[in-house]
Amino acid sequence: MTDKYLILIVLATGLVGYTNVAQAELTSLSDEALGEVKGEGIGFMLEDFAFEAGADVATGNRLDITGLTNSAGDDVVLSVSQFYIAGSGSNLGTNVIGNPVNLGRLLYPYNLELLDGDDIGIAGKAVFEFATPQRFAGNSTEKPYSLLDFNMEQRTESRYPGEQTATGRRVDSVSGVDLAALSSRASERADFGIRYDLMENGVRAQSLEAHAQGVATDGSFLRLWGDNNEMVGNLEFNFYAQDLLFFACDANGNNCGDSVQFHNFVLESQLGYGEEQPVTFEVESDGNFTIEVGSIEGKTNAFYQDFYANGPRTDIYIENVSVGGSDFGSATVSNLQIQYLRATSRDL
Amino acid sequence: MKAFVALLLMTVCSVYSHAALQALSDDELSNQTGQAFLQIDRDYAGSVSFTKFTFGMDVDLSINADLVELGRYERAGEAAGSSDIRINDFALGSVNNDGTLNPFSIHDPFFELAFETVNGKEQLVGVRLGFTEAFGKLSGNIESLTGNIEVALYGQGSYLATQMDCAWYDLICAGAKGLVSGAWGNDEFSAQAVLVNPNNGQADPIRATHIGMTNGSTLSIPSSSSFTNFLLGIFQSDNCDLLSTQTCFPLSNYRTLDIGNVDTGEYASGMFISFQSKSISWIDNGQGTPTTSGAFMNIPNGGIRTSFPEAFNGTERIRTKFLDPYYD
Numbered sequence: 001m002t003d004k005y006l007i008l009i010v011l012a013t014g015l016v017g018y019t020n021v022a023q024a025e026l027t028s029l030s031d032e033a034l035g036e037v038k039g040e041g042i043g044f045m046l047e048d049f050a051f052e053a054g055a056d057v058a059t060g061n062r063l064d065i066t067g068l069t070n071s072a073g074d075d076v077v078l079s080v081s082q083f084y085i086a087g088s089g090s091n092l093g094t095n096v097i098g099n100p101v102n103l104g105r106l107l108y109p110y111n112l113e114l115l116d117g118d119d120i121g122i123a124g125k126a127v128f129e130f131a132t133p134q135r136f137a138g139n140s141t142e143k144p145y146s147l148l149d150f151n152m153e154q155r156t157e158s159r160y161p162g163e164q165t166a167t168g169r170r171v172d173s174v175s176g177v178d179l180a181a182l183s184s185r186a187s188e189r190a191d192f193g194i195r196y197d198l199m200e201n202g203v204r205a206q207s208l209e210a211h212a213q214g215v216a217t218d219g220s221f222l223r224l225w226g227d228n229n230e231m232v233g234n235l236e237f238n239f240y241a242q243d244l245l246f247f248a249c250d251a252n253g254n255n256c257g258d259s260v261q262f263h264n265f266v267l268e269s270q271l272g273y274g275e276e277q278p279v280t281f282e283v284e285s286d287g288n289f290t291i292e293v294g295s296i297e298g299k300t301n302a303f304y305q306d307f308y309a310n311g312p313r314t315d316i317y318i319e320n321v322s323v324g325g326s327d328f329g330s331a332t333v334s335n336l337q338i339q340y341l342r343a344t345s346r347d348l
Numbered sequence: 349m350k351a352f353v354a355l356l357l358m359t360v361c362s363v364y365s366h367a368a369l370q371a372l373s374d375d376e377l378s379n380q381t382g383q384a385f386l387q388i389d390r391d392y393a394g395s396v397s398f399t400k401f402t403f404g405m406d407v408d409l410s411i412n413a414d415l416v417e418l419g420r421y422e423r424a425g426e427a428a429g430s431s432d433i434r435i436n437d438f439a440l441g442s443v444n445n446d447g448t449l450n451p452f453s454i455h456d457p458f459f460e461l462a463f464e465t466v467n468g469k470e471q472l473v474g475v476r477l478g479f480t481e482a483f484g485k486l487s488g489n490i491e492s493l494t495g496n497i498e499v500a501l502y503g504q505g506s507y508l509a510t511q512m513d514c515a516w517y518d519l520i521c522a523g524a525k526g527l528v529s530g531a532w533g534n535d536e537f538s539a540q541a542v543l544v545n546p547n548n549g550q551a552d553p554i555r556a557t558h559i560g561m562t563n564g565s566t567l568s569i570p571s572s573s574s575f576t577n578f579l580l581g582i583f584q585s586d587n588c589d590l591l592s593t594q595t596c597f598p599l600s601n602y603r604t605l606d607i608g609n610v611d612t613g614e615y616a617s618g619m620f621i622s623f624q625s626k627s628i629s630w631i632d633n634g635q636g637t638p639t640t641s642g643a644f645m646n647i648p649n650g651g652i653r654t655s656f657p658e659a660f661n662g663t664e665r666i667r668t669k670f671l672d673p674y675y676d
Contacts, residue, residue: 070389071402078388157437157489159665159674161601166673170436171414198399200390206399206470208461248463248470257463257471260623288385295410296670297449304671321419321643324473324625328432328642329421336413339441339669340449345385348404348456 041113041129045104052096054081054195057253062197071348074201082195088214090191092245101190108133108183108218117225121274125225133188135219135238138181145219147240147266148317149176150334171334174317177264182240184216189242191215195253204251214242232278234312239267257324264319270312271338276303277312288345295340313337393636396473396628400460402480408451410441412668418621419494419643426555432643433495433621435488439668442485442604447670452484452607455615462628474628474639478620478646483608487668490599492555495645496637499541499559503656505532508567511660513592521591535569539595541659546596549587554640560596561585594660602654603665609653620646 054061062081070076084093087101104110110132117125135145153172158165182189193211197204217239224233247259272279277294284290296307314336321328385404390397419432440452462474509529514521528537543556549563564584588596608616618632622644629636630646637646654663667675 068384068386068388071387076388155436157674159603161662163664164674166437168673173415173417173420198388198390200388205390206463208399246461246472246475248461248472250470255469257466257469260461260472260475295449297447299670301671304669308669308671321623323475323623324471326625326641327421328419328623330417331419331643332415332417333413334415336411339410339412339443340451341407341409341411342451343405343407346404346406347385348387348402 041111043104043106043109043111045102045106045109047102047105048100049085049103050087050096050098050100051083051085052093053083055084057081057195057197070200077199079197079199080194081197082193082209084191084193086191088186088189088191088242090193090213092209092211093191093193102188103190104133104184105188115223120223122223122225123275125227125275127223127225129221129223131221132217132219132238133183135181136183138178140178140181144236144268144270145181146268146315147178147181147238148174148268148315149178151175171332174330174332174334177240177266177317177319179240182216182218184218186214189214189216189240197251197253207249207251207253209245209247209249209256211245212241212243213245214240216240227275227278230280232272232280234270234272234274235279236270236312237267238269239265241265259322260324261322262318262320263322264317266315266317268316269314271314273307273312276307288347290342290344292343293338293341297340308337311337391631393629393631395464397463397465398460398631399463400458402456402458404456405454407454407457409454410443410449410451410668411439413438416488418645419623421642423555423642430492430555432555433493433645434491435493436491437487437489437665439487440484442487442666442668443670443672445667450485452482452486453615454479454482456480460630462624462630473626474622474624474630476620476622476624476630478618478622481615481617482619483613483615484606485604485666485668486607487604487665489603492557493543493599493645494554494556494640494643495543495647496553496639497543497559497645497647499659500653501539501541501561501656501659502536502653503659505529505535505537505569507656508537508593509533511593511656515592518592524591532569537567537569537656539567540565541595541654543599544588544596546588546598549585549589549596554642557599558596559599559602560588561590563587566590597659597662601662602658604663606653607647611653616647618646622646 054063062079065078065080068076068078082093084096086096087099090096090099112130115127115129117123117127120127137145139149140146150171151173152169154169156165156167191213192215193209196208198206219238221236222233224231242264244262244265245259247256249256271293276299277296280292282290316333318331321331387402389400415436416438417431417434422428442450444450457479460476461472464471464473505528509525512521512525512528514525539561541560542551542562543553544550544558544560544562545552546558551562563586566584584590585595588594607619608614618637620630622630622639624639624641624644626641627639629638665674
């Protein structure tokens with residue numbers, strides 16, 4: 001802490017509709033809390049936070065996104081409303097005000113800081129990092145800590161019937177979700193929701209609602225640095241939701257039906273691998289954009305061995321998928337590694 | 349929408365950006381119509397309505413995954429612990445012999461919801477993710493598959509004849525074998541194969557482990573006369589057998605599949621994965637694709653072409669990693 005600075009910002013904010021009511025409250029640090037402070041960058045949290053916007057849809061309290069069409073060229077308007085952030089137990093957004101959430105806390109805040117790239121495998125660079133509250137080890141034996149417990153299997157497969165085989169340990173299934181890895185306590189997991197209304201050819205056709213309950217993003221970070229006059233980065237995005245729900249209502253938002261529900265949804269995605277596999281984002285003059293996860297062509301064998309053993313991976317797990325009240329069990333995508341990805345948008 | 353996404357991402361990334369801001373001219377501004385990379389369509393089929401969100405994107409990717417498994421739940425009539433879809437060592441794209449990547453290409457991915465009004469309520473009965481067009485190598489060890497995957501088998505009669513194992517007393521089979529190896533030896537035969545039950549030759553789109561010709565399906569020679577095809581039509585696959593030729597094969601034999609037509613470069617359209625609570629037909633280009641409840645994977649007709657030798661012997665898994673345990 002000699003030449004570094006410490007700033008802790010505690011924001012106690014209650015947002016009601018479009019009005020802001022600040023209830024700032026400074027909280028003293030315990031010895032234990034102080035002991036955890038490293039004195040780097042900015043740590044912040046949002047205490048007693050609730051946000052609700054566009055609740056009064058009937059009077060036009062919504063954001064209309066125009067300029068869209070369907071494949072026949074007819075105008076389509078996508079209206080966004082009833083966006084909320086609240087504490088868990090918001091009952092699909094019906095209990096937002098008075099049900100706030102603490103996003104981060106003093107021991108485990110959100111962080112903005114400049115890192116020494118030498119410490120994280122990005123030599124000679126200053127690296128900007130935005131990080132969410134950290135994760136605990138839970139059942140993990142090594143970093144990055146995961147919420148997922150895996151059943152592994154030793155498997156031998158041939159690349160062609162009767163020909164060369166490959167033997168190795170692979171993921172067989174997910175045995176459970178380990179919430180002990182989250183530093184965010186239950187009261188620090190948010191509920192989110194949003195409503196979309198579709199208008200086609202001037203006729204309000206349908207209302208769709210999406211809700212995420214008990215959300216935590218612990219252990220996520222975005223790292224950015226400059227390389228050859230270009231901004232590059234790495235991203236680790238960890239998303240846990242106790243439930244994701246999607247359902248439809250009539251054009252007035254009434255008569256809502258059964259939902260598509262993802263229970264215990266876990267996404268753990270690492271994009272990019274230090275300088276060796278940077279992630280870039282470009283916007284063209286016409287507004288189209290390109291996201292690229294760099295190719296790993298032309299690397300050394302040592303790099304490839306490290307990449308496949310320890311490199312960035314993505315795991316997606318849903319403990320139960322329910323559609324219209326019917327349960328269809330778990331869904332798993334495990335140890336997905338990206339060797340190259342380039343996605344470019346264009347007009348339809 | 350595009351501008352919104354771009355603005356959002358630029359806002360996130362601008363923290364460390366050194367890019368200079370440049371003013372847009374009036375002409376440039378007037379060209380910004382706001383038409384997005386997002387297109388929203390509503391469609392109807394019987395009592396079911398659909399809302400489809402299509403994203404104007406070109407995606408090239410090369411990925412490997414230990415496991416892709418959808419719909420792991422106990423299902424009546426199916427093996428305990430099995431899944432609607434389970435693919436090990438899944439990969440999209442490949443690595444060429446010279447160490448370069450051969451990415452898998454996707455045009456215009458989409459997300460779609462299906463609804464049905466029941467007792468005055470909008471019931472959500474299905475959801476699917478798909479690609480408007482796709483082309484490239486799909487690799488994996490397919491343990492089970494629920495879906496609609498039709499494979500176009502093709503190959504010369506001379507090869508097909510080598511697979512015909514006629515009993516000494518089966519004169520019809522012997523005669524047919526003579527035609528296939530002789531007069532039709534240089535003709536290209538074709539047949540449609542789908543997911544089948546290897547125990548009875550019936551179509552089996554749920555947790556299938558085999559692919560092949562269903563009972564009653566026949567071989568044809570597309571370039572030949574109708575009379576020739578009439579003769580071929582006499583011989584029908586029955587219980588995974590046609591003229592003493594095996595017509596059903598384990599899915600696990602096919603380690604790499606070509607999505608799209610490798611000869612013409614034509615992309616396959618309508619590839620998707622879906623969940624639905626009942627049998628519904630998803631619509632692409634005016635054509636419905638019937639599905640079963642649960643998880644479902646669709647590769648449209650003609651999306652996969654497999655030669656007779658590949659059908660009988662399997663298809664070799666292509667290299668998908670730079671250090672590939674299947675090769676190194």
